[in-house]
Amino acid sequence: MTGGWLSVVRGGIAALGSCAAVGAARAETILGAPVSGQMGFLPANTxxxxxxxxxxxxxxxxxxxxxxxxxxxxxxxxxxxxxEQANPVASRTAHNGxxxxxxxxxxxxxxxxxxxxxxxxxxxxxIIPAPDMTLKVTASQWHWNYGYPKSDGGFSFDSLIKEDKDLKPGDIRLLSVDNAAYVPVGKIVEVDVVSQDVIHSFSVPSFGIKIDAVPGRLNKTWFKADHEGVFYGQCSNICGIDHAFMPIEVHVVSPDAYQAWLEGAKKQFANADGVDVAQTSLVRP
CATH class of the missing domain: 1.10.287 (Helix Hairpins)
Structure with a gap:
């Protein structure tokens, strides 16, 4: 009997350990997006x-x-x-030191x-610490352009909202984009933000960043993502008729996954309209 109870207890402890391990693994991947009925902040990842x-x-x-x-x-x-009933005669007190x-x-x-x-x-x-990489973000009416440094391939690409007809399982309406930005987990990312037309605002709540994109001005912010996952934001300045359709989607991945994505992105985005964007300014005239 004693041996049987010991087996049960050991089995329960092992099961709890497995559940804790699975929970910890799931905690490493976060979805930084709002859910129905949610109150409060999105999951913090910095x-x-x-x-x-x-x-x-x-x-x-x-x-x-x-x-x-x-x-x-x-x-x-x-x-x-x-x-008035408790004080039929009003007090004339004017000061109380x-x-x-x-x-x-x-x-x-x-x-x-x-x-x-x-x-x-x-x-x-x-105060921006020494960055491991710099991501250049250019705002336009009404999409974002992400530019990667020459050390990572020197390419850039536009990121536009997915229309309802293009949504796939797992996509989020009004937040998912056709080309998401990718960054490695645990690395300090400096974000350089500019605008081509009007004032926009680059905001990703889970990273704790919100910075204006101003024409003719370079603004900087930074983040260091602690966990892998997909994180969403939006332009948070009213920038025109399609202001509500200017989402931000950032994938935080492992260093190996980031390098694999870079290899594919270099081939996909190395040339835009026949122009080598690695040798040109990301801000269009």
Whole structure:
């Protein structure tokens, strides 16, 4: 009997271990896209986005909820304590020194609590570490162009939304594109963003990046994806009639898969309209 129970326990432990391993493997591949009924942020896949979520959930939300409840309690107290029936003769009090000091000092302290971590987060977003690769993103009405460095082949390609009739199983309506950008996992990617016409905004929530694409100006941001997966974003500036049809799709893959994709992409995108894009500017005149 003892041996039988030991076998059962060992089998259960082995099964739990297998489930944990499968769960961990699945956790390495993330889908950075909204789902029906979802509330809150998309899955974070960078340290920056994880810190943004921490700042929102652990700092801003408690402060917001606390101030809202305090104001609600004060309003209820004022209605109860200082209504006409309770105070038929109105008070002529004009000043209260301690109260005036309190409502000046307390908000200042709240702002300090918010400011200190926000400055750290801003510096983390704006100070770009030495990149492993640079991805050039050119915005147009109404699509994106991705340019890869010469070290990776020096090619570029347009990325346009998939029409409903072209959607395949696994595609997401209004988010999937014909040519997605690919980047290797665990590498620092600098993103150089420009525009050919009007102001756009390159935004991928799971990476914690959102930066304007301005004509005549080069803006930079960066990310380092922690896990493999497919991540979506959209242009987040109203840029014209087809603003809603300008999605972003980024595949984060292993270094080997990225090299394999590069080999195919070099052949597919090396020449566009007979022009060697590796030798030309990605910003069209």
């Amino acid at each position: 340290v920056v986005q994880a810190d943004i979520e921490w700042f929102h959930n652990d700092i801003l939300l408690p402060v917001t909820i606390g101030i809202s409840l305090l104001v609600l309690v004060l309003l209820a107290y004022v209605v109860y304590r200082f209504n 301690p109260l005036e000091i309190a409502w000046t000092v307390v908000p200042a302290l709240v702002l300090v609590v918010i400011a200190v971590p926000s400055f750290r987060l801003l510096s983390q977003q704006l």
